[in-house]
Amino acid sequence: MTITQALARIAGMGRIFLALFAMTANHTTLAQSCFNxxxxPSTPTSDFQIGSNGTATHLPTGLQWMRCxxxxxxxxxxxAGSAANQPSWASALLLVQAINQGQSDLDGxxxxGFAGHADWRLPNIKELxxxxxxxxxxxxxxxxxFPNAPTGIHWSSTTPHAQPSVVWYFDFGMGVVSFTNKNDALPRLIKLVRAGEAAGDYQAGQYLVFADGFEF
Structure with missing residues (x-):
């Protein structure tokens, strides 16, 4: 083997090493989203169609979410920035109404509405x-x-049938579902969704896509 041939082989091995390193680095980057x-993963990125307009569509259900x-x-x-607290369920519903009626300019x-749609709503607890x-x-x-997602409690639209004074919520920090008084005046956040729900009062939620299995 000549020196030229040896150098060519070394160069080839170097390219293979760099390719393998790049693959490993890419795998590591993706894996960083999972701590365990x-x-x-129960919600892999491949399950979502990511839009450039700040939305993400969950392909298995057809639900379109605001990423923020x-x-x-x-x-x-x-x-960017901090999520806004809504201290009561009623104020959360009114804010959603204002967004859909153009009284709150999310797109700037x-x-x-937002991203060309004016039918955003609070998700029911199964969706959330x-x-x-x-x-x-x-x-x-x-x-x-959902980059830079806040870890606070998020309102759902679902009221338990037997307890109309409370509402279900989902804790984005610990992944816990529980319920709270609709007027507890504690910090609560909002993640909006659209589509996938039967026609009707968007403030009601709690039917169709994830409707069965909970007592409403």
């Missing part, structure tokens, strides 16, 4: 808790689909 690598919680601003790559361009990512906590959601 022994748990299979209300109060944050979509920059094109991440959710004077348009009605389905965002729970089993392989991580703080936040307990896919941080590639």
């Amino acid at each position: 690598t022994l748990v299979t 919680s209300l109060g944050q601003t979509w920059t094109g790559t991440v959710c 361009d004077g348009s009605v 808790s389905a965002l729970n990512e089993a392989c991580r906590r703080q936040p307990a959601v896919n941080d590639q689909v």
